[in-house]
Amino acid sequence: MRKLIEVKHLSKSYRISSKEQVQALQDVNFTIHEGEMIAIVGTSGSGKSTLLRILGCIDSQTTGHYHLNGFDIEGKTDQELAHIRNQSIGFVMQDFSLIEDYSVKKNVLLPLTYEKNKEKRQQQKQHLLSLLQKLNIASKENQKVTSLSGGQKQRVAIARALINNPAILLADEPTGALDQKTSKEIMNILHELHAEGKTIIIVTHDLQIAEQCQRIFRIEDGLLNEVYS
Numbered sequence: 757m758r759k760l761i762e763v764k765h766l767s768k769s770y771r772i773s774s775k776e777q778v779q780a781l782q783d784v785n786f787t788i789h790e791g792e793m794i795a796i797v798g799t800s801g802s803g804k805s806t807l808l809r810i811l812g813c814i815d816s817q818t819t820g821h822y823h824l825n826g827f828d829i830e831g832k833t834d835q836e837l838a839h840i841r842n843q844s845i846g847f848v849m850q851d852f853s854l855i856e857d858y859s860v861k862k863n864v865l866l867p868l869t870y871e872k873n874k875e876k877r878q879q880q881k882q883h884l885l886s887l888l889q890k891l892n893i894a895s896k897e898n899q900k901v902t903s904l905s906g907g908q909k910q911r912v913a914i915a916r917a918l919i920n921n922p923a924i925l926l927a928d929e930p931t932g933a934l935d936q937k938t939s940k941e942i943m944n945i946l947h948e949l950h951a952e953g954k955t956i957i958i959v960t961h962d963l964q965i966a967e968q969c970q971r972i973f974r975i976e977d978g979l980l981n982e983v984y985s
């Protein structure tokens with residue numbers, strides 16, 4: 757399997773005052789191959805979101821190396837990072853991060869705003885209907901997001917994350933705001949996507965969810981270790 761993510765000796769510190777800094781990640785090392793389903797677990801403040809933000813090219817490391825899909829992320833301009841992010845990564849967040857006042861369709865098509873290639877944009881628009889059907893929200897296409905249930909909102913967020921057909925789906929507590937039954941439905945969707953070959957990385961507090969993944973990374977005080985059962 758192809759290496760999709762390679763992280764070597766990666767550290768991240770935040771400066772909080774002229775004298776103080778927080779070491780959020782320390783000498784983190786791992787490789788993720790195409791098609792893997794990974795869970796990242798750890799207590800609050802351990803560094804999970806920091807790692808996810810770096811993997812998603814929203815933030816950058818202080819030291820160390822990160823290769824994504826063959827690209828060395830170091831030294832890239834914000835514009836280059838935005839392009840890499842848009843092509844390779846789809847985000848799913850705990851609070852759905854949708855624009856409540858927009859329709860389902862408008863939310864899902866949001867990432868295309870940044871696509872300059874007209875032909876590609878057209879192809880992705882055609883991809884919209886099949887995605888909505890797959891996620892069982894096609895009948896809601898023109899409805900405002902405000903009127904949807906939590907589970908439906910998360911399906912919209914997953915559709916939006918997939919519209920560019922990214923190689924990787926990064927999910928930060930994707931079931932954190934949902935009841936048990938709806939969580940199961942969302943996990944079933946993630947399993948289906950994984951079975952189709954998508955690489956999925958889930959940050960979770962929920963060990964039952966982590967155990968459904970192929971590999972589990974545990975972060976404690978910024979140190980990452982793989983858990984082997």
Ligand SMILES: Nc1ncnc2c1ncn2[C@@H]1O[C@H](COP(=O)(O)OP(=O)(O)OP(=O)(O)O)[C@@H](O)[C@H]1O
Binds near residue numbers: 771
């Ligand atoms: N922008 C920031 N500025 C300063 N410190 C930060 C910043 N972001 C995170 N931190 C600190 O870095 C450490 C790791 O935070 P992070 O948000 O990655 O943890 P987490 O495991 O995702 O926590 P949670 O489960 O509560 O979301 C914490 O000590 C946090 O206070």
